[in-house]
Amino acid sequence: MTLLRILEYAHDLLKNTISKGDIVIDGTCGNGHDTAFLAQLVGSEGFVYGFDLQSQAITNTSSRVAQHGMDNRVELFHTSHSNLNKLIAEEHKGKIQGAIYNLGYLPGSDKTVITTPEETVSSLQQLIELLNHGGMAVVVVYHGHPGGEEEKHAVVSFAESLNQTHYEVLKYQFINQQNSPPFILAIEKKPE
């Protein structure tokens, strides 16, 4: 395969955007794979903020980053990513180099603990303000679950509405697949 699959492409974008020492965000820790990936990219001088509504996700992520000896560069919050702006340190605002959100359910998790489309859009609005110029938010949109279509429409509308003077918004999607496969929205904040 020459075409990168969705998760490969998401990681490729993050690798090309993030360097050692950077400050980044995992909006949806889930099982902690992306949090650990980000912690590796930023190195011991960087910092990762992680968020998840599910307590199991925070537990899993916490033990995963500890296993890799990276817990001192990761701070986890058991809350919605829509509380982003309140929880990011003042000195990191406007300096976030990269972020990843996986929108959808963590497999096997409590499906009653969910984020509303309004919260997700509010969170992304906060996120793009927090981004560094040249920084990027990578949003992987899973939308096959109940409520997924509604969230998808809200997020795509938000992304389409971003001012092209300040942001590049790419949609990366395989369009001939069954069963509502995920797609990527990548939002890059342009240089000043």
Next chain:
Amino acid sequence: MTLLRILEYAHDLLKNTISKGDIVIDGTCGNGHDTAFLAQLVGSEGFVYGFDLQSQAITNTSSRVAQHGMDNRVELFHTSHSNLNKLIAEEHKGKIQGAIYNLGYLPGSDKTVITTPEETVSSLQQLIELLNHGGMAVVVVYHGHPGGEEEKHAVVSFAESLNQTHYEVLKYQFINQQNSPPFILAIEKKPE
């Protein structure tokens, strides 16, 4: 910019797909830039078939590849790419490793000499049959001109309908830009 622009991404895909000695197609020669790019990728052992409805495009492309001393590996046809299957040598059928189509008008060209959406879809249908397994067709869809929307819909519908068992179809599109910017459809034929 970390996100590759449309033409950068199109060329990146071709570079990652095509090697020395390959047989490839430029469906829309235009000013000949892509034909020359392909001729370089396939090297002296490879071969490029080029098509264009506009005689000026064939003249420009012919002199461009001659300037670079690559005319012996390029064959140009002054006809629609919908005549593809008739003109490709039998021994090259099923062995085409890469192709590029730029759908839209050549700037400054005769706007009465156009391809219909039906011809374009027929051509792409022929093309994917001619592709090697692991080969790729990159279609850059310009659609801001009269008739462009109709062609866009026909081509996207065709691409969406391709069987996912045999083809991966990616849409790569910047979604927050004014003035109907072009987007990419990349069709990769899976290994047998």
